[in-house]
Amino acid sequence: MKPLLLRLFVISSLIALAVTAHGSSRPRYGGTVRILLHDKVMFLDPLSDEDHPAARDRMAALTFETLTTIDAQGRVQPALASQWHADANKRSWQFRLRLANFHDGAVLTAADVAASLAKSNPAWKYSAPDRQTVAIETPYPVQRMPEILALLRYAIVKRQTDSTGSPLLVGTGSYKLTQWQTGERAQFTANEDYWGGRPFADTIEFQMNASLRDQFMDRQLGPYAATELSVDQLRAIEQSNQTIALSQPSDLLALVFLQPDSGGRSAKKPIDPRVREALTLAMNRAAISNVLLQRKGIPASGLLPQWLTGYEFMFDGAQNLNRARELRADAAAFIVINPITLAYDFSDPMAKLVAERIAVDAREAGIMVQPYAESHINSKTARAYLNADAVLLRVPLQSANPSIALSAYIDDLGLSQENIPAILGSTRPEDLLEPERKMLDGFRVLPVAHIPQALWLNTNVHNWQQQATGEWQLDQLWIEGAR
């Protein structure tokens, strides 16, 4: 355990430097920043049910803003809201808005904010006591409301329709969306009237669905400022002395058993809990992290990573084949154990390798796992129609605040909402450990690894801020060679 944690700490320290360090050359204005994204994005709305929500959020964060934001140290900071306060029991919150304009020139009002937030979370009540104040009331105490509202799903979006009846999204962010080709390309242009000052770069362009392997082979990366990398590409790029930015091991790679009765899925028998437990005990997470993830990933025993909470080590993720075989035999005495079909993301070669490795480990415990590729496992809607027993998901860490991150996992992994009030009402780390334990107790979610988000950066790119969670903050971005 200790060498692993020491390694984690060393990795984390390096990343912390990369995340928080600043050079002292003053930012320069102008230029076009071109970025390659691995995935396709179909809709920019932060509330859309996307196959690749992380890729969508990278672009959406340029044009849509939240009331608050989280800085590199994990502290909440004002954004569209300049100040806020809550009543004593943290069920009634008020946020004071700063003066800001939407990209269509209209002034941001409390009514706009209330309407947008009502779409984000209909379970809470919103009102506008005056033009600059938004009030939020919740049915249970929410200790960390400002941190919650920093999530992009709470971004303030004015949803309209254009003359043809197509949806039109208007934001207040530092960049305006000026070109959009669904799933292919997006262009954002500096908002000259942004309340926080015009951003440095003139334009940011995203090319989606890019194959980095091809780009490297063709030595075509020169015009690009940055491109996403997968973990298996890191070693080759490190050896060629290129600049790589790694986040903390933030994404959760987890095997998630699908509810048999959710959505429109054909009713399949649920996998017996003893078999699910046997499967988690059969997994050799260390091998997955060390070999398949080339030591860039960290074995996961909990949902939240050790670097975030300091207590993940209290969840047992060690392989125990003997106990796995016992559990499997125990289950087999009462039920017929059918093969477990495991869907993985067809666009992620790493997911295929991990799913196959899980199948090999499971076989050691006498459990048949049949991995197969699926194209839409990340979309919650599409997942409801999958015929698989389980999916291998890579879920981004939504927040550097543990309680917010844990509550977001409940949504992302389709877990029971019953723990939400306890999580959002927690004031101490101890209060968070038990809900996490409960979420893992039924073996519906089997954590496999925590994986960093990786990025190749051109040497002419500056102030590329990658948060500990892997989120990009590009509003301070600038490039050399611009005017």
Added chain:
Amino acid sequence: MFILKTAFKPWFCVSLVLFLVAATFAQQEPQSTSSAATEFVQQILSKGGLPSAVAVTFQNVSSLSPDAQESLQNTMFNAFRNANVRLVKPEQAVVEVQITFSEDWQGYVWIANIQQGSTRQLVIKKLPRQQRVQNARTLTLTIHKIPVWQQETQILDFFQDNQNLILLEPEQISLYTSDSGQWRLRHTLGIPHEFSWPRDLRGRLEIHGNEMNAFLPGVRCNGRISSPSLDCRASDDPWPLDPGLVAFYSPRRNFFSGLLAGQNAGASVPAFFSGVSWQNSDQRMWIFTGTDGRVRLFQNTLASPAAMFNGWGSTLASVHSGCGSGWQLLTSSPADTTRPDSVQAIEVNGHDAAPVSSPVDMSGSVEALWTAGNYDQVVNGVLHSQSGKYEAFTLAVICNQ
């Protein structure tokens, strides 16, 4: 809403060395490890129902060194004993406590697993990591960084003397006065402005006796320190950069346009971020850090550069140390996203420039460096630290011989 974290009052009227020795940095220390350990033990005992006999075991899954771990264990053992609790073997214990030294990305995490019969309870305590302090001593000069003030909100420039600390901030000027060695806020004077400030906001504060002038992009303010007052107006007036150097600032950007004023009125150089001027024997010298990344040295004439340098940071200030050739430049490091910023002294000889000090780690981003208006032996600076706070500091240079 400013948070006072540190206060420091240097006495510039004494010699520089005495000034450095006398300088103290009355930092409000975070909770000490010892008191944190005592508090942690009290929380454990409270959860455990104030038992008379406890078995305690430890494990370390953090980067804490074995020596530090042993020291911490001893502190906790003592805290148990001081609470009149006997430390016994597990088989004799009413309560068993397993303490784990862990850590997260922000600091250390201590976890106590308290087992009392079939009941298990947890106590978790988080502590920030201590920040490291660095200094440098080599070559001709040694640079000393002396923290002056630290706050959560942005500082653009500052002035201090025995009685006053004046901070130029984006929306106000804050006046502090000395009170028993501590700076106390006396007055804040708002800075009205019609347009949003540009990014990478910069500002310049100039004090002459009781008069103060503040320069921000497109705005100039004049005011008084005693009987505080401030009058701000839209203005493109040139900013004073260095004694003998005045230049026009681009009101919607973060650089000087290159058009000079004052005694160099009419002259222009390529747009720049930072510029200094000094007299070296019979030569007038100027250096500008261009927005194109090049540093241009001019000698006697601004018609064309005498030399150009690359690889410097874009922020610099001149300092009259008396060592070496007498004048040096303190310059920030070039942009590098993998290292914290540093400041290094550079001396110009003829057409060459060479470092004459070790780089001093600044643990953050240097936002501004200005030759202190009242003492040209020191440079005032502003730092956006890695902790996210803004820090006003002074850099003093000491000759090594």
